[in-house]
Amino acid sequence: MVHLPNLIRDLALILGAAAVTTLLFKRLKQPLVLGYILAGLLVGPNLPLFPTIADPETIRIWADIGVIILLFNLGLEFSFKKLAQVGGTAGLTGLIEIGGMLGLGYLTGQVLGWSTMDCIFLGGMVAISSTTIIFRAFEELGVKTQQFASLVFGILIIEDLVAILLLVLLSTLAATNQLFSTEMLTAVLKLGFFLVIWFLGGILLIPSLLRASRKFINDETLLVISLALCLGMVMLVTSVGFSSALGAFIMGSILAETLFVERIEHLLKPIRDLFGAVFFVSVGMLIDPAVLVQYAGPIALITVVVIAGKAFHVTVGALVAGQPLKGAIQTGMSLTQIGEFSFIIATLGLSLRVTSDFLYPIAVGVSALTAFTTPYLIRAAGPVYDWLEGRLSKRTRMVLSSYSAGAQTIGSVSNWRVLMRSYVQTMVVNGIVVVGIILLATRVLSPYWLSHGMQPVWAQLLTGLIALSLMIPFLWALAFRPVNSSVNVQGWAAKKSFRGPLLVLTVGRVVVAVGLVLFYLSQLFSLAVVVMVLLLLALLAGLMVDHVPLIYDLMERQFLLNLHAHQHQQHARPGWNLRPWDAHLAYVDVAPESSLIGKPLQALALRERFGINIVSIERGRITKLVPNRTDQLYPNDKLAVIGTDQQLEQFRHLLESGETEDTSLDTVVQEVSLQKLTVDTSFPFVGRSIRESGIREATQGLIVGIEREGRRLLNPDSTTIFLAGDVLWLAGNTKLIKRFQKHSKTHSENPAIPRDS
Incomplete structure (x- = not known):
């Protein structure tokens, strides 16, 4: 059996x-x-x-x-x-x-x-x-x-x-x-x-x-x-x-x-x-x-x-x-x-x-x-909300609404805080990498050589050479790489009181880098050998002074490329809500059997019919931001759209298909987001219309909403004039919108720059 x-x-x-x-x-x-x-x-x-x-x-x-x-x-x-x-x-x-x-x-x-x-x-x-x-x-x-x-x-x-x-x-x-x-x-x-x-x-x-x-x-x-x-x-x-x-x-x-x-x-x-x-x-x-x-x-x-x-x-x-x-x-x-x-x-x-x-x-x-x-x-x-809202006083509802709106206002961040964040990030990241290399060398490489019969002296020398070679780019970044140079120069020139802390930060980076090297070498060699190795390391760094930054920049670019190579899209992304309005950003797919396929966006009149805005169309290997009126929809397009829950639900029934497998390995990803910008008197386009400002072209985006004196205007007309105190909601290319915000802040801090620049 x-x-x-x-x-x-x-x-x-x-x-x-x-x-x-x-x-x-x-x-x-x-x-x-x-x-x-x-x-x-x-x-x-x-x-x-x-x-x-x-x-x-x-x-x-x-x-x-x-x-x-x-x-x-x-x-x-x-x-x-x-x-x-x-x-x-x-x-x-x-x-x-x-x-x-x-x-x-x-x-x-x-x-x-x-x-x-x-x-x-x-x-x-x-x-x-x-x-x-x-x-x-x-x-x-x-x-x-x-x-x-x-x-x-x-x-x-x-x-x-x-x-x-x-x-x-x-x-x-x-x-x-x-x-x-x-x-x-x-x-x-x-x-x-x-x-x-x-x-x-x-x-x-x-x-x-x-x-x-x-x-x-x-x-x-x-x-x-x-x-x-x-x-x-x-x-x-x-x-x-x-x-x-x-x-x-x-x-x-x-x-x-x-x-x-x-x-x-x-x-x-x-x-x-x-x-x-x-x-x-x-x-x-x-x-x-x-x-x-x-x-x-x-x-x-x-x-x-x-x-x-x-x-x-x-x-x-x-x-x-x-x-x-x-x-x-x-x-x-x-x-x-x-x-x-x-x-x-x-x-x-x-x-x-x-x-x-x-x-x-x-x-x-x-x-x-x-x-x-x-x-x-x-x-x-939903019923719980209706029941609770009916029992809240009008004043309580106004307080909650005002707090919700105020909590989303973009706050300015001082240059000093930006600089401190950059210094800490640089020192922590590169310091941890150096410590990781030290642990790898002392707990893995050295025991490995010894277990295979290598003499302790040669095992220590080989381990030290490999570890120091791996450390050099990160030690350079930890000690000498420029940190947010534009803000650093502004801080040095702005006030004499900033120069002392900046000097301490600069010297502190070098001290930390040298301290890590001394700590590692002291575990392997005597004091005399440590001094000789430090001199050799300084000589090697001098010979490679032009190559080390290139090596580090190459690794950093590769890291960022890998990190941003794929943006895993979902039908709803956290943090992209147009608060306190009901409109928000969501993702829908165009079904192959949709009746909207092959028609120009102008003919579809999606804003008029559904009240939604299309921010981007992802098709195959590319993403088209802010499509124009002549663009058409094709099967399996992925659309980033802005609207309310009800508007998106109606639109989704016409477009959304089942999940499909994306086997493309070379997708060009352009990050789309919703950003908020407050208009003050030094805003470069105060008194001008949306069309005259050229914001659409500069940010590859849309102004999907304006808050003005407690009123909210969705989908403003291109002839709408910017007024001081307006709060703008922009949807489009994240990098370009942030660049536009920085450009607007530069105008505010340096009025000598022409507004048409």
Whole structure:
């Protein structure tokens, strides 16, 4: 008789149960995650009514792989570019929510009489919302293009990053049993250091290698390469003491900056779905129905805390960040659930043996209940807003509206602050890279030579030569590279009191660079050898004085090229809202069967029919900003449009198609954004019309709105005259708009410049 391995038998039970339950939950229009958890409960050891798996430890290994794939996929959706685009609104809202829920979760555990460690882990579990559940709910309800959705996506990005930090902090806390300790501070600094190193090195190397090999990359090789990079980063991260989930997340975020990200996501989808199902089934296997019955009261209490606490903290955070009341309520009621990161945090507590056994099934029960209520709460946001607005006084509504408008006003930043930011950024980034090279040399290269029989003296010399050669460009940038030279010269000439601090900054950079070199060399050589090496290094730097800046600039350009090579477009982007108006920027696709294809924009009269403005058309390898009246729409064009939720929804029905795979590797990306500019008396075009100002041509943009004396004018006519005190909303090429803003500020600070220049 042929023996069937337990692994195959167990997988058959798991996937069979998952198939039946997911079909049922699809029919009931409930999240599939709940179906997977139910499948795990059915085949788990705590429910003997059905066949039970034979080897739980093997399934745990598959579940660990599922966590890696799940976090890798979250990293692909995260990207460092998105984090930079999140802006202050989502960042402030997310931090207020997470801080509030951490405290509320801890207090809830205290009320229930739990141990301190259980309370801390409960706070972490209830602080993070479920990206999977929210994305699916938004798709089913058709609200992805609505204004509040962009803020929700931004908050989810902040939550993902904080969740990764929580995994590190909770692991350290479990080991030291002290919340405020040297070990905790060391863990945070270590995490920050390695994140910067991995980000800089990953963005510089991996996209460049993929681009250089693109002729040989097909779908099969791309899938193998991406999974190999993911697991390789997992091995590297675990070797330095972090979790495998962190490594998978970091590699996903690095690959998210490449031109291959859509193809990777497309190829990874079946693998993600398979191992994701195994992970959530393994979650259900750990549930004991008797524990759920025993702790029904705490589950109900924590569910209420999650729903009410998240709705309250997110709404308050959004209002503080300047969101209008309706958008704040919609955002708050969309994030009222916990999900995959909560399971991972609960699993961490179990694996470290620092939390009680009941905490895990409680987390699963709360997740199931909040996932079920999420779609209904999203739908209820509108009626809740109508009910609340009817009970607010007129004065309160005016105060909220004025605060929302004022919070978005562009503030001027002093030259001194700009200069300080540039100095700190230069010193921190290059200093971390130098320290990373030192660690690589002392902990990897030197031990490697010694382990292969090389004499210690020669091993030290070879290691020092390689390390110093790699350091030279970054030491030059740290010590001598000009920092924001125009502002630096202005600060030196403006006031004598600025010269002292500027001189201290300049000398301080050199001292830091020399100190790092001395620190490294002192670990390898005696004092006399250190002096000789310093002299040799100075001589080498003198010979390469013309080449080092070129090498550094080449690396910097390559880094920026990789970072901006792909701008992962979504139907709604965080931070591009025309507040406090309802108009905002969103993305729609032109369906191949659309009746608008092939007609000039002038004939379509989209502004007149729908009230929307087309800011850009992305077609194949190029992006056309501010199309003219004769431009036509073609199948699969990607349009950046500005309008209200209702206008965009009507327009989307005519245009939007299903997601398509973008395999182009040489897309020319031009960043489009919405910017706000305040007009004062020194504005170069005061008293002139929009047409006379030439702003459209200068910024490749549109003036989509003007705020004037409390009134708001959408889509102003080209004959509209600029008046002092106007607030302009410009949509178009980000770089050109910022250049125009800088040019306007130059006029304000130096009225001797002619206004027609």
